Amino acid sequence: MHYLGELPEQQQGNLAILAGLHTQLQNAMATLSRAREQQAYLQSLLSQYENLAAAGVPAPGMATASPTETIKAELTRLRNEKADLLARYTAKYPDVVKIDEEIKETEALLAASTQAAGPTKDGAVQESSKSARSSERDATTAQLKSQLEANQLEIQNATEDAEQTKARIAEYQRRLNLTPVREQELADLLRDYDQSKLHYDDLLSKKTQSELATSLERRQQGQRFRIIDRPSLPVKPSSADHVKISLAGLAAGIAVGVALALLVESRDYSLRDEQELRRIFAFPLMIGVPMLLSKVEEQRRSRVKALEWIAGVALCLFVCATEFYVYRRG
C-alpha cells in the first residue's frame, strides 16, 4: 500500500489519468479565461454605468432602452453563450449548468421587470421615465454587481479547480517518475523472493522426505535406507580410466613375465658355468668348454638372436604405441 500508484503495472493507468487531467486543466483554464474576460467586461460596464450615473447622463442603451430590453439583451447574450457551450459540451457540463441557472435568473428578472413597467401619461410618463431610468440604472448596476459577484465566484471556483488539477497532475507525474525506481525495487524483491522460495521449497522437500523416511522406519515398511548425500551429476564420464588400466596391464604383464622367468629359473637345476661347477663339486679337473658351433650353425644362431631382438623391440614399440594411443584418446 505504501507504493500504491507507483507500481509498474499501474503506469499505463497513470498515463491515461494524466492525459485526462491535462485535458481537464485545459478546460479549467479555458473556463477561467472566459470568466476573467467576463469579469473584465462586467467591471468595465459597471464602471461606465457608475460614471454615467454620476454625470446624470443616461447610460448608453439606457436612454432609449428600457430595463426590460436590457435584461432581454442580457438574456439573449446568455442564450448565445449557452448555444456556444452546447456546441462543445453536453447539457450536464458544469459551465452549461451554470449558464442555465443564469438564464433562469435573468428570465425571472425579465419577468419581474416586465410587470413593474406599465403604460403612464406624459408628465407622469416623463417623471415616471426619469424614475424609471433611475430605477433602471440602479437595477442594472445591481445586476452588474451581482453578475460580477457570480463571476468572481466562478473565477474563484475555476482557479481552485485548475489548482487542484495541477496538483493532481503533479502527483501523477511524480508517480510516473518513480515507476522505474519501484520497478527495480520490485525486481530485486522478486529475485530475493524467488531464491528464498527455492530454498524454502528445498528445505520443505527435505523435511517431507525425512518425515517419510522416519515414518517408513517406524512402520518398518520399505527399504531401510536414507539418503545421506544426494547424487550429483558427474562433470566427466565415470567410465574406466583407460590410461591407468593400460599402465596397470603393462605393469601386470611385466610382473607376470618376471614371475614366470623367476619360476623357470628356480626350476632349472642345471649348471651354468665353471664357477657353479667348482662351487658344487670338487674334482681335480673341472673345466668348462664353450658351445662348438659350425659356421652355418653360428650364422643361424646369430639370425635367430637378431630375430629375437627385432621381435622384442617390435613388441616394446607396439606396447608403447598402444599406451600412447590410449593416453591420447583419454
Next chain:
Amino acid sequence: MPDRLFKPEIGKDDLPSAPTEEFFETLERADVYLPVSTEVSPVPPESRIVMHTDPRSAGADRFRLVQIRLTSIQASRKLKSLLITSPLPEDGKSTVTLNLATGLSEEGKRPVLVLEADVHRPTLLKKLGLKAWPGLTESYKRGSDPMLAIRRIEPLGFYLLPAGQPGEEGSRLLQSDFASQLIKGLSSSSFHWILIDSPPTTPVADIIALKALADATLLVARAGKTPREAIEESTRNLGRDHIIGIILNGVEGFDRMYSKYYGYGKSEAPVKKTKPNVIEGLELGKRGR
C-alpha cells in the same frame, strides 16, 4: 687275447684274409707288427672337432687346457684308459672324446686310441664323415680279433676302434669277457691314451662294467641342460674316487671373453697332412721282450 702292436711298414697285402692265432705268434716271433689302415676324414664342420678345424678358437684353447691337465695327472699316477661318459644322452661326450683325442695325439706324434664303446648309438664314424667298417659288434659276433678293426684317422692323427652296427647284444658285449680282455689288452699296449667313448650312465650296468676296466672316468655334462641331480647320481654310481673330472659342455660367454682379452679369433686352420702309415715316435715295444 695277445697284445697287438702295429707297425705300418708292413703292407696290407701281406695279411692273410683270416689271420689265425698261429699267424700272430709267427708275427711275434718274427718281430713283425700288424699294419694299420688309414681312413682320411673330411672332418666336416658338423664334427665340431675344433682342435683341428679352428685351433685358435676358445673351444680349442679349453680342450688344450684339458689336455694339459690330463697329461699332468698322468705324470703323477697311472692313467692310460679314460672312460668318457655323461649322465644323459646328447651331452656332448663324443665331441669331447674326438677333440681330446685330436689334442692328445699331438698331430699324430703320440698314439691315442678312441674306443667307441657306445654300442647302442654309435656316432663317431658319422661325425667323422667316414663309411662304416666292421667294429666291435662284428668282432664279437664273429669271434674275430677286434684289433683288426683299428684304423688310423687322418688328418686328426688318432686311432679309432668303432662300435660297429648296433644290435641287441650291445649290453651283453660290454659286460662280457670280450670287452674286458680287449680293454685290458689295450691298456698294456703302446698307446699313450685309450679314450673310451661310452654310453650314458643310464643304464647303469653297462657303465659299471666299463668303469671297472678303465683307469679313471671323465664326466661330461651340458651347461643349462644336465640337471645337477643327474650329475650327482652319476658320481654316486661311478664313485667319486674314480671320477677324475667334469667337463661342462656348452658354457656361454667364452667367445666374448677370449675375443675381448686375448684377441682370439676364428681362423681356418690348414689341414695338416701327415705321412700316411707313419707313426712317429711310436715306442716299438715287444710283448714280453
